[in-house]
Every structure is written in C-alpha cells, then in structure tokens.
Amino acid sequence: MKNSDTAQLExxxxxxxxxxxIHIPFCRRKCYYCDFYSISGFQESTEKKVVQxxxxxxDYYLKTMDKASIASIFVGGGTPSLLKDEHLSLLLGGINxxxxxxxxxxxxxxxxxxxxxxxxxxxxxxICAANNVNRLSIGMQSFDDDLLNKLGRxxxxxxxxxxxxxxxxYWSGRVSIDLLAGIPGQKAEYLVEELNRLCSLSFIKHxxxxxxxxxxxxxLDKQVNGEDQEEVWLQGSAALRSRGFNNYEIANFSLxxxxxxxxxxxxxxxxYLGLGPAAVSTLPGERGDALRLSNPEDVNQFLDGNEDxxxxxxxxxxxxDFLFETLMMGLRLKRGIPTALFSERFNQxxxxxxxxxxxxxxxxxxxxSSHNYLALSSRGRLHLDSLLVELSEYLDTRxxxxxxxxxxxxxxx
Ligand code: SF4
Numbered sequence: 001m002k003n004s005d006t007a008q009l010e011x012x013x014x015x016x017x018x019x020x021x022i023h024i025p026f027c028r029r030k031c032y033y034c035d036f037y038s039i040s041g042f043q044e045s046t047e048k049k050v051v052q053x054x055x056x057x058x059d060y061y062l063k064t065m066d067k068a069s070i071a072s073i074f075v076g077g078g079t080p081s082l083l084k085d086e087h088l089s090l091l092l093g094g095i096n097x098x099x100x101x102x103x104x105x106x107x108x109x110x111x112x113x114x115x116x117x118x119x120x121x122x123x124x125x126x127i128c129a130a131n132n133v134n135r136l137s138i139g140m141q142s143f144d145d146d147l148l149n150k151l152g153r154x155x156x157x158x159x160x161x162x163x164x165x166x167x168x169x170y171w172s173g174r175v176s177i178d179l180l181a182g183i184p185g186q187k188a189e190y191l192v193e194e195l196n197r198l199c200s201l202s203f204i205k206h207x208x209x210x211x212x213x214x215x216x217x218x219x220l221d222k223q224v225n226g227e228d229q230e231e232v233w234l235q236g237s238a239a240l241r242s243r244g245f246n247n248y249e250i251a252n253f254s255l256x257x258x259x260x261x262x263x264x265x266x267x268x269x270x271x272y273l274g275l276g277p278a279a280v281s282t283l284p285g286e287r288g289d290a291l292r293l294s295n296p297e298d299v300n301q302f303l304d305g306n307e308d309x310x311x312x313x314x315x316x317x318x319x320x321d322f323l324f325e326t327l328m329m330g331l332r333l334k335r336g337i338p339t340a341l342f343s344e345r346f347n348q349x350x351x352x353x354x355x356x357x358x359x360x361x362x363x364x365x366x367x368x369s370s371h372n373y374l375a376l377s378s379r380g381r382l383h384l385d386s387l388l389v390e391l392s393e394y395l396d397t398r399x400x401x402x403x404x405x406x407x408x409x410x411x412x413x
Contacts, residue, residue: 051083092127147183366383
C-alpha cells in the first residue's frame with residue numbers, strides 16, 4: 001500500500017483492545033550506543049509543536065477506531081522527562097481528554113512514562129501522577145561514573161541516587177529501573193552489588209537488565225567482548241533471581257504480578273498505535289488483516305506532514321511475516337506464546353505450521369514441551385538470535401506449504 005492510499009485507511013469495525021505508544025523524540029545529548037530516533041539542540045517551540053501534532057494524530061486515529069478500548073499507554077523516547085512542565089501537562093492532559101470517551105475507569109489502564117535520572121524532578125512526578133500515569137521506567141544504566149561516561153550518558157551515579165530519593169518520597173505508582181550489562185570494563189561483582197542495592201528498595205519491583213549492543217563500527221563496538229558480556233549478564237540475572245525476581249522476558253525481571261502489561265501486549269503483538277516521529281503501529285485492518293504503519297524518522301517531516309497523515313507509510317504485513325514476528329516476539333517470554341492465541345490467530349495448530357522444527361528444538365533441549373504454551377527453554381532463550389535464523393530458514397524452505405496453510409487467514413479478525 002502506498003502513502004497516497006492512506007486516505008482510504010480503514011480499521012477493524014468491531015471492538016478490540018488497543019495499546020498506545022507515544023514517542024518523544026528529544027534528548028539533551030545523544031548517548032554513544034543509542035539507535036532510537038531522537039534529536040538534540042531543538043527549539044522550545046518545536047517541542048510544543050510535536051506535542052500538539054501527537055495529540056492531533058491520537059485524535060485522528062482514535063476517531064477512526066471508535067470501537068477500540070485502550071488497554072495500556074507507554075510514553076517513551078527519547079527522553080519524556082525532558083519535556084517542559086507545560087508541554088508535559090499538555091500531552092498527558094490531552095491524552096486523558098481523548099480517553100474520557102473510551103475507558104470509564106482510566107486508573108485501570110497501565111500508563112507508563114520513561115524518565116532519565118538527571119531530568120527527573122518532583123514537578124515531573126507530580127504532573128504524571130495528576131494525569132493518571134502509574135508506572136515509571138527510569139533509565140539508570142549503571143551506578144559507575146566511569147562506565148556512564150563511556151556510554152556518553154549525561155546522568156551520573158549522584159543523579160541516580162537523587163532520582164531514587166525523589167521517587168521514594170513523591171511517587172506512589174510502580175517503578176522499573178533499566179540497567180546495562182556488558183559495558184566494557186564492567187565488573188560482574190559490581191553489577192551484582194548494584195542490583196542487590198536496588199532490590200533492597202521496597203518500591204522497586206521491576207528491573208530490566210539489557211546487554212549493551214553498541215552501534216557497529218564505534219569505539220564501544222570495538223571494545224566489547226561477547227563472552228565477557230554474557231558472563232556479566234548471567235551473574236546479574238542470577239543475582240536478580242536469587243532476590244525473587246522472575247526473568248519473565250529475555251531482559252526483564254519482576255516480582256510476581258509486577259510485569260509490564262504494556263510490554264506483554266507488545267511481545268504478544270497485540271494491536272498498538274504508535275504516535276509521534278519514528279513511532280510504528282501494528283493495527284487490525286478493516287478485514288482483520290495486520291497493518292504496519294510507520295511514522296517518518298524526522299521531526300520536520302512529521303510536523304509538515306499532517307495534510308498527508310503525518311507522512312506515515314502503511315503496509316499490509318504478509319501473513320507468513322506476521323507468523324515470524326509473532327514467534328520472534330513471543331518466544332522472548334519465559335512463558336512463551338499461548339497455543340490458544342496462536343491457533344486463534346493463524347487458524348492452525350503450531351504442530352501443523354512448525355512441527356518438524358519444534359521437534360528438532362525439543363530434541364536439542366532448546367524448546368519446552370507444553371500443551372498450553374509454545375516456549376523455549378532457558379538455554380533456547382539464551383540463543384534466541386540463532387534460533388530465529390533457523391526459524392526464518394524453516395519458514396522460507398517450506399514457504400509454499402505454509403502459504404497454502406495460511407491462505408485467507410486474517411490474524412485480527
Ligand atoms: S537518553 Fe536514551 S533515547 Fe536519549 S540518546 Fe540516550 S539512550 Fe538514546
């Protein structure tokens with residue numbers, strides 16, 4: 001589907017649950033390893049215009065999907081805590097007004113916002129709480145200033161401690177902390193100490209421990225060693241598990257009941273609407289097919305594009321690609337993909353579509369046997385990247401058979 005066809009975009013007419021992702025494309029400075037779209041050195045007026053366009057975009061799409069009820073909201077970026085107070089209030093207040101007609105009990109929606117320690121203050125927390133935001137995700141990455149400098153982070157360990165202090169005093173919602181494993185020079189013992197200190201704070205019930213993935217060809221890229229990274233991550237994850245944190249997704253750990261509902265929906269490839277520059281959506285088309293919408297990775301194009309649906313490109317996701325994406329995302333989860341969801345989505349049982357490959361993975365102890373879930377073993381999850389290559393080859397070599405089995409299947413019907 002071409003851009004010019006977006007005027008005829010139609011979405012599912014019956015009721016469905018929808019998540020919102022709002023991308024705030026601003027950072028004070030670019031970290032050395034980051035490939036998320038964001039700009040720095042922007043004008044205050046640009047910030048306001050982007051917020052206004054995001055609200056217009058939300059209004060437009062929610063009107064065209066008038067049967068959708070909102071399941072979760074995630075404001076990410078970029079750095080949402082960098083927004084001026086008035087722009088943050090404008091954004092959150094505007095989304096609340098749009099939701100008034102859809103969800104009667106807004107407090108039931110999980111609403112997350114990302115923050116960086118150096119730009120998190122009391123006012124930010126108050127504006128978020130007053131506007132029904134109930135989950136905070138703070139990108140701390142490390143408590144070692146040398147490592148933070150290596151990453152090009154603006155915040156320091158002192159900023160991290162100050163942010164934790166503010167959150168403890170002024171925030172009653174949920175809190176998640178992001179840390180990185182495998183930074184060149186990082187000692188596993190030090191990471192374990194950091195994690196133990198975080199786990200001893202009763203308000204922290206969710207921690208994401210990502211392995212640093214540097215941009216190709218950068219100094220950081222030349223300094224990392226995959227085996228060292230794996231060892232540091234493994235020791236960090238063992239420390240989290242020993243404190244009762246469940247490794248429910250490859251890089252995510254939580255106490256029971258504290259999982260990120262928004263991200264669970266995302267890993268299950270449930271419908272989500274992405275708003276703002278560079279945001280991507282997966283939405284049910286009118287017939288129940290999967291549509292992928294991508295906003296331009298360019299603030300100016302996004303701002304200039306409102307006559308042409310903000311410059312958004314639209315494609316129908318071929319059903320075989322959607323099958324691959326469902327597995328790629330869902331197999332990240334320890335629990336895996338419910339077979340009921342899989343069969344409902346693809347009108348076929350997993351055995352029919354994946355039988356040979358799944359047996360082979362089970363033989364190699366990479367997949368688990370379960371009637372209710374399609375899940376990898378912990379060893380399988382550690383090698384997810386290479387398993388996805390095998391999966392892609394399997395689907396390609398059996399392409400004709402799979403396409404025949406999936407002919408006419410509409411995943412969101
Ligand atoms: S603050 Fe976050 S989004 Fe911004 S450049 Fe750094 S890692 Fe990327």
